[in-house]
Amino acid sequence: MAGELSFIELGSDDPGKSRQFYEALFGWTFSPGASGEGAGYDIAGLGTAAGIHGGDPAASPYVFFKVDDLDAAAAQVLDLGGTVLELDMDGTDEQAAKYGRFTMCTDSQGSPFGLHQPPSA
Template identity: 40%
Template sequence: MHGEPSFFEIGVPDAKRAKAFYGRLLAWTFHPMGEGDQAWVETPTTRGGLHDQDSECRIDVFFSVPDIDGAVTAVRELGGQAEDPRPEEPGFGRFAFCQDDQGVRFGLHQPPAA
């Protein structure tokens, strides 16, 4: 496993406000997704997601793995915690939220099959 960053997700109370902030600061492009002001984020190198009504303001980084089930098992064997991987999302793949053995939150992402 090489684990390159492949996706990020921003959770905020107000997505419209976050789009204005990050759009002006980093020149990101936002595309509507889901309900309300949620969006997927287009950057020159990495795709992201933005969702609102999140009381736990955060940015999560997801690392690419070829086998998410095996990676989740490895997280648990190494003393971390991992949710069970989510079902395949068309065009995106599968993902799971995890914590390392010190409680640091991160995600694992298995891109869709080519």
């Protein structure tokens, strides 16, 4: 597995307010994300793919690590004593084709992280 940083996701109760906060703090630029204007944004200029999603107040940032095969990586997480919390949080087939496949996990000590299989080229 590659294991390199692949995606950062920020959870928020109100993505629009979060967008304003990070624009003012860091000068990040945003575009409507897979969830559409007001529900999610893609963030440019971080050096890695990133986004904000709604419906997740006071969430810690989610860090996703790149894998070549999401199903095999999720199975390995389980084999190593971790958990797979939400397999295939991809949304629609169109979103998965554009952004890839995502899974939330915890390691063997309960620390959360995500796995990301980028879309096929």
